[in-house]
Amino acid sequence: MDFWVWWLIAAGGFAIALVLTTMPELGMLAAGAVAAAAAAGLSDSLVVQVIVFAVVSTALILAVRPIARRARTQPPALRSGSDALMGRSAVVLERVDATSGRIKLAGEVWSARSLGEDDSYEPGSQVSVVEIDGATAVVM
Incomplete structure (x- = not known):
């Protein structure tokens, strides 16, 4: 051969x-x-x-x-799922504190809580999403 x-x-x-x-x-x-x-x-x-x-x-x-x-x-160029929501801005719909609250994020209503124990945000204020914990957005 x-x-x-x-x-x-x-x-x-x-x-x-x-x-x-x-x-x-x-x-x-x-x-x-x-x-x-x-x-x-x-x-x-x-x-x-x-x-x-x-x-x-x-x-x-x-x-x-x-x-x-x-x-x-290098991180992926396209983030999807909850990773794509981190860092985005949201509008507070119901008062957000360390235990509860509601925000409008990417056109949807999300339950939210503040990152700090003493932080609270009133309706109409802008917040930034730090992380997604289950179905709750952690904001600051």
């Missing part, structure tokens, strides 16, 4: 391992094996094929890892 077939079998093995383990480095190794298969089709030298495999795999890993690390550490 020709070397290019073995390289494609190796690429398939790396791809299967990638799916099973979700390690992106294995995808880079699979791409390196495909490049080595192409080199095997052009050259019979096993040394050239191994060098192509090593160079392509290493280059892909060095190029993709910083991008993946940056994507993993």
Whole structure:
């Protein structure tokens, strides 16, 4: 069997391992094996094929890892659910204190309580949502 077939079998093995383990480095190794298969089709030298495999795999890993690390550490661009409500302004409908109250937030009426024990807000005042605790907005 020709070397290019073995390289494609190796690429398939790396791809299967990638799916099973979700390690992106294995995808880079699979791409390196495909490049080595192409080199095997052009050259019979096993040394050239191994060098192509090593160079392509290493280059892909060095190029993709910083991008993946940056994507993993940044917060998502689109917040949804209760995360999207934090930091928004609301209007007090019924007096809000440390135990109860009502606000209008994003067009809906929410139960609310103040963040501080001694804080209270009268109807008509603007408040900011600090967090969502179950179905209650914590405001300040």
